[in-house]
Amino acid sequence: MAKIRARARAVDMLGRQQIAGIQNALAELFKNAHDAYASHVVADYFEEGGPGDSGFIVIRDNGVGMTKLDFEDKWLVLGTESKTEEQRSKIYRPRDVQVRSITGEKGIGRLAIALLGRVMLVLTRAEREDGLHDLVAAVIHWGLFEVPGLALDEVEIPVKTFPKDQIPSQEDVIELCKKLCQCAENIRKLHTDSFLDDVIRDIENFEPDPASFDAFFAARDSENLSLLNGGRGTHFFIGPCNPSIRAELVKEEKDGDYGFRKQLLGFYDSVFGKLESPLISASFRRWRPGDLIGEDLLDPNFFFTREDESKRSDHWLEGTVDDYGQFSGNLRVYENYYPGLSIPWGENRGARTKCGEFSVKFGYVMGNPSESMVKADEFKKINTKLDFIGGIYVYRDGVRILPYGDPMFDWLEIEKRRNKGAGYYFFAYRRMFGAIQLSRENNSDLVEKAGREGFQSNEAYRQFREILINILLNLTAEFFRRGGSNTEIFEQVQADFRKRSAALEKQQKQSATKRKNFANALGSFVNEVETGLPESAIANLRKLTHSRMEAASVIADQDKAAAALIRAEREAVAKLGELRNNYTCKKPSGVALTKALAREWEGYLATKDRLESELFKPFENEIASTLGEVANQARIYVDQRKRLEDRIRSLADDRKKELAEVSKQANATAIDTRQTVFQITEKARFALDQAIRNIQTDLNRTDLNSMSPVQIEELRMKWEEELTDIEARHRDALIAAKDMLASLAENLRSSDGEEPAQIMEALEQRMMALEEQADEDFEMVQLGLAVAIINHEFAASIKSVRRSIQDLGQISRTSSGLKPLYESIRHNFEHLDGHLNLFTPLQRRLHRNAQRIDGPKIRNYVLDVFQNRIERHKFNIECTDGFLSAKIECYPSTLYPAVINLIDNAMYWLSNIKGNRSIRLDADSEGIVVSNNGPEIDPRDAERIFERGFSRRPSGRGLGLFISAKALQAESMNLSLGKPPLGHHVAFKITIPNIKVDL
Known part of the structure; x- marks a missing residue:
């Protein structure tokens, strides 16, 4: 009888050569951790770790681990039956942990490790009913399984156990590697393959130190995954790594997408399931x-959330498909619900499906923000996720x-159909997010x-796909395609969104244009004022007026001379009026101003007042006085009544002319509005008349005698629906126009025309303020998160640094050469460590209750922070008796940063002056005053x-004083400019309601 034998290369072909990619290999190891009842599995990839800086990866879990017998008789055996459901009851399950379905099927997933790197150290400590077992360690080089002609049983794996309270040292790992090298040498004697030299070199260079890794991770893990101190689980140390890992990570970073992580995100469902x-x-x-904290590429915040389901989807489907392929569930289209929705599938003709029963849940977000009901800021968040995952x-x-969910794997051919007609097939794969829920019990044939x-x-699988495609096609035809039985609401909402978006866009463009023109006008005003054009124009006008009046004074005829003088005055006043108009900027009506533009407007008003008081008004008085002087010198009698009447008549004519022009424009706008309303009403009448004529024409063409009563009734209902739809659509538009015009007319009557523009301006101003506030809040959140992360990671890392410096101190006692180096490191570290302690009062979560703070505490805090700068720049920090006696009840996380910011700013400006650099901390019954003798603050900046x-x-970023003022305001305190004490030029006052000072 012949026998089938396995070569060692079978391991390579079943593992490295068969697994689709790096992500699939990692997913297999994650699944193994799941089957071992782990609650956490972490893969740490050190980009320049391992031999030759080629990368090193450590994969750890806190599962139940493997005994030595498990490792040798199951893990090192291919195709084990431990993955079958029949064997599940034999697998150890920790107390109070629910039974898990086994994810593995063939007992070869562990071979995926070979795709991650060439050499592997495995450490595993088992927990069983009798407690913790000894730790099992083994070293494997996967290159041994690539040797042609090598039998599987010729590869020997060195295995060693360690007591319950130990993990291998680096020397222990090197010893295991030596045994594996000996195995490789024995193989080379029988198989003279040149690449075995590389295998042996890899093994000799493989020297991980599990104890160092354990200490490193202990200071950084949020969960305990150590195999010491009662820990259990399995750890893999793999290197040198497959270069594809680094290449894919670099590509993801370069492309700015989730190219690497997208197949690993959402490994276990906590969003779409129960x-x-x-x-x-x-x-x-x-x-x-140099990283203090590793970048977690699988942070749950990168994946979809339950909040995305409820707040960030336009349409949502949820239901189940029974084992006959029939769907039943609920649908939401925008804010309209369709409960008890059924979608039939008739391909199986009443027989049970092979794929079995499963649940369906997915959302859809419209691609155009103007057609989506998701809020603008929320739309950006979900849109980014949809683009990536x-x-x-x-x-x-x-x-x-895997690979379902990958945007590049359109397994339901949604995009293929959409390319044939986006409007006809509606759904786009990248605009969807959701999941199909299967179980091994119900869907074993998949x-x-x-x-x-x-x-x-x-x-x-073919039935599975066909059922899901059938659901999508039915949804499209019935709810999202023109002419569908339930598309009216979808089309109406879309139309309303588009109209609203178009109107808002038009209004924003108009406002933007007006703001731009207004800004240009203000800019021109400033430029002309700064170049002295108003003064030059007044000087020229003065010369012209004097010459005209002098010419009038030499006219022999007294009446003609007086008339010429009055005419010269009138023309001078008219020219002055034109000059005033040239330097007058009108604020656009009904348009909100940005903060920058509002500041420019305020500056304009101040400059305009200055021009009026210092230039225009004095010259106006000068005209009258010049006329009087010239008349007296020439002994010309000027009739003051006639002069006054002439001035008033001229002014009245000018004002009438301006008002007539504006009235003409208003009337033209009203006529245009009236014509527009008339056109809309006529269009509505014509549409309805045309519909009636079309129906009459159809009726005349229809042979009712040849139709059944049911057909006639359907025809009647169709025509009535057409008439009702047209009438309702135009009626709603006319009612909306009527209401808007009526509201406008009422506001005009009650406010003499001012109120509508003011309302529009107020609404737009509020919207702009909210948008600016949202941007500010987001930036503040980012800064807060950055500080929190820095503090957390610094605190975690500093423990091991302290221990290392203490060890270095012991060594330096026996080495005089090391002592100066140790003293320098210790001195600088103590300074750095002091700054870590300064983070403590800034942690709001540690001080959520108000605390009693006194002046000496604030002084000490300031001196600790700025000690080096005070000594380096010779700053003089003075604390008055009032400040030292001050007692305050407040949050340290609010007050301390504000004081630090004020002193930091003072030091910056003082560092540029010579001589005494004084900063003073004072307090009175109203609050704290921080002053200095630096340069004064420009009144324009106040x-x-x-x-x-x-x-x-x-x-500067312009955030320090802004953040301090906002934070203090939130706690009923106030930051403002104060009155500097004698000898100082700048003072800031923190008003504190409950301060107590012993004066």
């Missing part, structure tokens, strides 16, 4: 050189099946391919200094 928290969390952390996922017993590239194309983005520092 569980709100996953049974197992999976992480992949990328560590670059949009699609329909598949989960079996909560674990994701079998994954060996390479983990989806399901095998058997009859069950109001702007607390605005976000305003700074006079060359590299």
Whole structure:
């Protein structure tokens, strides 16, 4: 009898050569952790770790681990039956942990490790009913399984156990590697393959230190995954890594997408299923050189959330498909619900399906924001996710099946159909997010391919796809395609969204144009004022007026001379009026101003007042006085009544002319509005008349005698619906126009024409303020998160640094050469460590109750922060008796940063002056005053200094005073400019309601 024998290369072909990609290999190891009842599995990739900086990856879980017997008789055996459901009851399950379905099927998933790297150290400590077992360690080089002609049993794997309270040292790992090298040498004697030299070199260079890794991770893990101190689980140390890992990560970073992580996100379902928290969390952390914290590429926030379902979808479908292929569930189209929706599938002709029963849940977001009911800021968030990870996922017993959900894998051919007609087929794959929920119990005929590239194309999978495609086609035809039986609401809402968006866009464009023109006018005004054009124009007008009046004074005829003088005055006043108009900017009506434009407007008003008081008004008085002087010198009698009447008549004519022009424009607008309303009404009448004529024509062409009563009734209902639809559509538009005009007329009557523009301006101003506030809030959140992360990671890392410096101190005692280096490192570290302690009062979560703070505490805090700068720049920090006696009840996280910011700003401006650099801390019954003898604050900056983005520092971001003022305001305190004490030029006052000072 002949026997089938397996070569060692079978391991390579079933593992490295068969698994589809890096992500599939990682997913297989994550699944193994799930089957071992782990609650956490973490893959840490060190980009320049391992031999030759080629990368090193550590994969750890806190599952039940493997005993030595398990490792040798199951893990090292291909195609084990432990993955079958019959064997599930034999697998150890920790107490109080629910039974999990087994995700593996063939007992070869562990071979996927070979795709991640060439050499692997495995450490596993088992927990069983009798407690913790000894740790099992083994080293494998997957290149040994590539040797042609090598029998599987010729490869020997060195295995060693360690007691319960130990993990291998680096020397222990090297010893295991030596044994594996000996195995490779024995193989080379029988198989003279040149690449075995590379295998041996890899093994000799493979020297991970599990104890160092354990200490490193202990200071950074949020969960305990150590194999010490009662820990259990399985750890894999793999290197040198497959270069594809780094290449894919670099490509993802370069492309700015989720190219690497998209197949690993959402490994376990806690969004679309019933569980709100996953049974197992999976992480992949990328560590670059110098990183204090690894970048977790699988952060759950990168994936979809339950909030996305409820707040960030325009349409939502949820239901189940029974084992006959019939769907029943609920549908939401915008805000309209269709409960009890049924979608039939008749291809199986009443027989049970092979694919079995499953549930369906997915949402859809319109591609155009103007057609979506999702809020603008929320739309941006969900749109980014859809671009990166949009699609329909598949989960079996909560674990994701690859590659379903990958935006590049359109397994339901949604985009293929859409390319034939976007309007006809509606759905776009990248605009969808959701999942199909399967179970091993109900869907056992859906079998994954060996390479983990989806399901095998058997009859069950073909039915599975056809049912889902049928659901999408039915939804499109009935709810989203023109002419469908339930498309009226969808089309109406879309039309309303488009109209509203178009109207808003038009209004925003008009406002933007008006603001731009207004800004240009203000800019021209400033330029002309700064270049002295108004003064030059007045000087020229003065010369002209004097010459005209002098010429009038020499006229012999007294009456003609007086008339010439009055005419010269009138023309001078008219020219002055033109000059005033040239330097007058009118604020656009009904348009809100940005903060910057509002500041320019305020500056314009101040400059305009200055021109009026210092230039225009004095010259106007000068005209009258010049006329009097010339008349007296020439002994000309000027009739003052006639002069006054002439001035008033001239002014009245000018005002009438201006008012007539504006009235003409208003009447023209009213006539245009009237004509527009008339055209709309005529269009509505014509549409209805045309519909009636079309129906009459159809009626005349129809042979009613040849039709059944049912057909006649259907025809009647069709025609009536057409008439009703046309009438209702135009009636609603006319009612809306009528209501708008009526509201406008009422506002005009009650406010003499001012109120409508004021209302529009107020609404637009509020909208702009809210948008600016949202931007400010977002930036503040980002800054807060950055500080929190820095503090957390610094605190975690500093523990090991402290220990290392203590060890270095012990060594330096026996080495005089090391002592100066140790003293320098210790001195600088103590300074750095002091700054870590300064983070403590800034942590709001540690001090959510108000605390008692006194002056000495604030002083000490300031001195700790600025000690080096005070000594380096010779700053003099003075604290008055009033400040030292001050007692305050407040949050340290609010007051301390504000004081620090004020002193930091003072030090910056003081560093540029010579001599005494004084900063003074004072307090009175109203609050704290921080003053200094630096340069004064420009009066123009007094109001702007607390605005976000305003700074006079060359590299300043304009956030310090803004954040301090906002934070203090939120706690009923106030930051403002104060009156500087004698000898100081700048003072800031923090008003504190409950301050107590012993004066």
